[in-house]
Amino acid sequence: MRTRFLSVLTTAACTAGAAAQAIPVPLDNNFNGIVHAGEAGLPDDPSGYRSISDRGLDFAGGVPNDPLLNAYQLITTPGSLDIVHLGNRNTVDGGSRAFDTVVNGDQRGIQPTWLVNVDQSTPQTTVLAAPLPIAPSTVVGFLYQISNGGGSFDVTFGFAGGGAHTVTLSGSDWFGGTLPGAQDVDQANLGNNLSVTEGLVPMNAFAGQVVNTITFGNRSNATAGYAILACNFEYPPVPPRINRIPLTYNWNGIVHAGEAANPDSPNGYRSISDRGLDFSAGVPAQSLLAPYSFVTAANTLDIVHLGNRNTVSGGAWAFDLVADGDSVGVQPAWLVNPNQTTPQTTTLTDRILLDGTSDAKLLFQISNGGGSFDVEFTFLSGAPLVATVTGGDWFGGALPGTGNIDSGTVGANLSLTERRIDLSAQAGRVLTAISFQNASNANGGIAIAAMNVAGCVWCASGTVGGVQNLGGGTGAQMNSFGSFGLGCPLGWTVSAATPNALGVFAVGLGTASVPLAVALPGCPGTIHTPNPVVVTAITDAFGAASVTLPVVPNQSFCGTVVTAQHYVLGPGACFLVPSDAVAITIGN
Numbered sequence: 220m221r222t223r224f225l226s227v228l229t230t231a232a233c234t235a236g237a238a239a240q241a242i243p244v245p246l247d248n249n250f251n252g253i254v255h256a257g258e259a260g261l262p263d264d265p266s267g268y269r270s271i272s273d274r275g276l277d278f279a280g281g282v283p284n285d286p287l288l289n290a291y292q293l294i295t296t297p298g299s300l301d302i303v304h305l306g307n308r309n310t311v312d313g314g315s316r317a318f319d320t321v322v323n324g325d326q327r328g329i330q331p332t333w334l335v336n337v338d339q340s341t342p343q344t345t346v347l348a349a350p351l352p353i354a355p356s357t358v359v360g361f362l363y364q365i366s367n368g369g370g371s372f373d374v375t376f377g378f379a380g381g382g383a384h385t386v387t388l389s390g391s392d393w394f395g396g397t398l399p400g401a402q403d404v405d406q407a408n409l410g411n412n413l414s415v416t417e418g419l420v421p422m423n424a425f426a427g428q429v430v431n432t433i434t435f436g437n438r439s440n441a442t443a444g445y446a447i448l449a450c451n452f453e454y455p456p457v458p459p460r461i462n463r464i465p466l467t468y469n470w471n472g473i474v475h476a477g478e479a480a481n482p483d484s485p486n487g488y489r490s491i492s493d494r495g496l497d498f499s500a501g502v503p504a505q506s507l508l509a510p511y512s513f514v515t516a517a518n519t520l521d522i523v524h525l526g527n528r529n530t531v532s533g534g535a536w537a538f539d540l541v542a543d544g545d546s547v548g549v550q551p552a553w554l555v556n557p558n559q560t561t562p563q564t565t566t567l568t569d570r571i572l573l574d575g576t577s578d579a580k581l582l583f584q585i586s587n588g589g590g591s592f593d594v595e596f597t598f599l600s601g602a603p604l605v606a607t608v609t610g611g612d613w614f615g616g617a618l619p620g621t622g623n624i625d626s627g628t629v630g631a632n633l634s635l636t637e638r639r640i641d642l643s644a645q646a647g648r649v650l651t652a653i654s655f656q657n658a659s660n661a662n663g664g665i666a667i668a669a670m671n672v673a674g675c676v677w678c679a680s681g682t683v684g685g686v687q688n689l690g691g692g693t694g695a696q697m698n699s700f701g702s703f704g705l706g707c708p709l710g711w712t713v714s715a716a717t718p719n720a721l722g723v724f725a726v727g728l729g730t731a732s733v734p735l736a737v738a739l740p741g742c743p744g745t746i747h748t749p750n751p752v753v754v755t756a757i758t759d760a761f762g763a764a765s766v767t768l769p770v771v772p773n774q775s776f777c778g779t780v781v782t783a784q785h786y787v788l789g790p791g792a793c794f795l796v797p798s799d800a801v802a803i804t805i806g807n
Contacts, residue, residue, distance in 0.1 A: 241360075243292040244433070244450040247345040250304035251333060252446050253278050254407045255297035262328035262405035263319075266298050269331055269405050271444030272311045272366035274393075276413055277401040285398065287417060287609060287638070291362055291449035300333060303345070305372060305435050306444035307338045312367055313442060316404055328405035342375075342436035345450075350379050350431040356457045357422040362415050362448040364393040369615020369634060370440030374420065377432035384425055386506065389439075389617030390416035391634035395589030396611035397659070414589050414611025415448065419637065421506075439617070456643075458576040458673030459707035460772075463512040464653065467565040470524035471553060472666050473498050474627040475517040482548035482625035483539075486518045489551055489625050491664030492531050492586035496633055497619040505617070507637060511582060511669035520553060523565070525592055525655050526664035527558045532587050533662065536624055548625035562595070562656035569772055570599065570677040571650040572704055572807055577642040579653075581670040582635045584613040590660030594640060599649035599677075610636035635668060642672070649677045675704025677807060678777035684806030689730060689782070691745030692799035695762065697785055703803050706772030713785040713798050716762040722787040724766040725751035730782050730802050735795065742793035747800030748782045758787065770805065779805045 251258075251268050254277045258268040268275070282293050294301035309317040318330040318337065330337060361374065371389035378384075396414025401407040430452075438445055471478075471488050473496045478488040488495065502513050514521035529537040538550040538557065550557060571577075581594070589611040596604040613633045622630025642650075650672065658665055678684075684703035695716035701708055716722060731749040735742045756764040766783065770776060784800040 240454045241290065242351060242452045244345070244347060244351070244452060246303050246447065246450055247343070248294065248300035248303055249339055249343060250302050250446070251298070251300055251331070252302040252304060253294070254401045255279060255295065257297050259401060259407040262326055263322045264328070265332045267328070267331065268407055269308065269328055270316070271304050271306060271308060271446050272316055273404050274400055274402045274410050274413065275407065277399040277407070277409065280399070283398060285609065286607065287362070287415065291360070291451055293449055303343050303435055303447040304339050304444060305343055305438050305447070307340045308444065309337050311442060311444045326404040326406040340438065342434050344432055344434040347431050347433070350429045351452045353422045353425045353428045353430065354454055355423050355426045356455050357426070358453045358455065359420045359422055360451045360453055361388065361418045363388070363390060363418065364413065364415055364446045364448070365390045365440065365443050365615065366393055367443040368392050368440060369632070370438060370443055371617045372435060372439065372445055373437040375434040375436070376430045377434065378425070379429040379431045386420050388418035389634065390418070390615070391611055391613055392615040394612055397589070397591050397609045412589070414609070416611070417637065456576040459702040459704065460673065460675055461510070462569070462571055462672050462674065462676070464565065464567070464670040464672055466523050466667065466670060467563070468514065468520035468523055469559060469563060470522050470666070471518065471520050471551070472522040472524060473514070473668070474621050475499055475515065477517050479621065479627040482546055483542040484548070485552040487551065488627050489528065489548055489554070490536070490627070491524055491526060491528060491666050493536055493624050494620055494622050494630050494633065495627060497621045497627070497629065503618060507635065508582070511671060513669055523563050523655055523667040524559050524664060525563055525658050525667070527560050528664065529557045531662060531664045546624040546626040560658065562654045564652055564654040566652045567650060570679070571672055571674040572677040573642050573645045573648050573650060573674045574702070575643050575646045577646065577672070577674045579640040579642055579670065579672045580637060581608070582637050582668045583608070583610060584633065584635055584666045584668070585610045585660065585663050586613055587663035588612050588660055590658060590663055592655060592659065592665055593657040595654040595656060596642070596645070596650055597652040597654065598645070599651055601648065604645060606640045608638040608640070610638070650674070675702055676706040676772040678705050679774055680777050682777040682806035684804050687802045689747045689800040689802055691747050691784070692797050693744045694787065694796040695785060695798040697783070697798040697801045699801050699803055700765070701767070703805055704807070705774070705777055705805055706770055709768040709770060709781055709803050710765065711783040711801055712763065712765040713758070714761070714763045716758045716764070716785065716798065717787045717789070717796070718758055718760050718762045720758050720787045722756050722758055722764060722785055724754045724756050724783055724785050726754065726766065726768065726781065726783045727751040729780050735797060739793055739795060742795070744797040746784070746797070747802070748784045756785070776805050781805070
């Protein structure tokens with residue numbers, strides 16, 4: 220056990236996360252593209268609302284109380300520039316929405332006075348009035364919409380010290396979802412619901428830099444308009460562990476290699492409506508997908524489906540009773556009951572002990588107009604937590620898609636929506652199960668493709684973890700950092716040691732109490748680490764150094780005691796100067 224457990228020792232500096240903080244960034248808006256109170260029905264108002272295509276969000280009754288919107292600051296004043304538009308209103312949708320040259324009483328307005336140049340497809344830059352630093356945990360979030368089929372665009376962060384970082388964000392078509400919408404171009408009559416996409420950009424690779432500009436550009440869909448509504452710089456605490464949840468999948472709804480063009484295969488792919496993701500060439504290398512685990516094998520259940528294939532889209536895609544060679548397949552062998560509108564539950568094999576950094580993130584799709592559904596978290600004791608997540612229609616975006624129902628042949632691009640659920644208020648509770656339920660759109664299907672939850676693994680034995688300072692030092696101070704939970708890394712840091720000195724961490728299982736004088740006669744201090752693994756650690760200019768030990772989430776490690784002590788080389792006969800030893804017991 221000692222060899223297996225300690226062979227994964229690595230040295231790394233690590234700091235505990237601070238309290239979560241989100242700083243809204245006032246964008247240099249260039250377009251009045253959200254309907255506020257008093258702006259509807261005035262398509263030719265010189266200073267009024269204009270659509271970026273043929274519709275827009277309707278916030279005439281105020282910004283909706285929506286969990287996604289609540290995390291951001293949106294413009295709420297009528298007659299104000301309220302979005303960053305990336306596009307050209309005169310060429311969007313094939314030029315069918317070009318501004319009128321004179322007032323003529325139709326739904327298309329004249330070019331407003333606030334729009335000097337109708338071509339805003341060139342890079343649009345916000346100069347931050349207060350440049351913002353990047354910390355190791357910084358994530359930058361954006362809310363945006365894309366008309367006419369969705370697509371992607373680039374976001375470039377300019378750094379105060381020079382240089383830049385560019386990322387690509389993508390989204391589906393804005394049609395559908397749960398947010399009130401206006402239609403009829405600039406007339407802004409009440410219309411179908413719309414959706415907003417949240418794009419999250421991890422910035423940990425640029426810790427220490429300071430961002431002073433944000434530029435939007437390089438849109439992939441030249442016939443679409445792009446609306447960036449809001450931006451946050453977020454400084455969340457760093458979770459000690461991210462658990463990639465093996466969901467209890469109930470549907471084969473992603474096309475993998477060899478599954479296309481076999482609509483009646485008993486074990487094969489079936490759409491949740493009329494199309495699906497095409498991963499036949501493997502999971503795409505995109506930053507959105509990278510943190511998650513996906514099922515990659517063909518003829519395997521690979522999503523959690525919430526819906527009823529026989530009633531979706533008004534029953535248009537109900538399974539065939541017999542194989543007849545068309546694109547609608549027979550009910551597959553892996554589907555006992557096509558009605559999966561009831562709660563779909565995953566019971567966790569490794570239960571998760573939540574802490575103040577815990578959250579859940581999931582990737583999903585909703586067909587036939589988007590909508591919402593509930594995610595219920597069940598705990599070892601106490602009431603469950605229910606959170607509602609929303610998403611737009613899956614059509615458009617940057618992920619390869621298929622068409623032709625169960626044939627799964629190449630089709631239009633699709634999108635996956637990512638949502639976060641804050642679980643920090645549930646710190647100390649043990650998560651045992653996750654259920655997906657209560658879909659708002661009975662005409663659509665929902666596909667949950669992947670999910671992550673932050674938190675250490677719960678020791679089923681009930682072992683109580685903790686930290687104990689054993690003393691024994693004659694020089695530096697020793698402390699632990701991070702968590703003592705199962706599956707989370709153990710960490711020790713030494714301070715007030717000799718600066719810029721060669722030293723070592725001695726790390727071992729259990730504890731000991733051997734006078735240093737046994738090894739070095741006449742020398743003070745106590746050795747508390749039995750049979751240690753020794754890791755070189757040169758102290759910095761302040762006399763500090765750190766070591767971390769990744770821990771496998773194996774229940775047999777619950778109750779294991781791991782002790783670390785630091786030594787620096789000193790002058791004279793007592794050339795080893797020990798710090799105090801700190802023992803960590805792995806547990807709850």
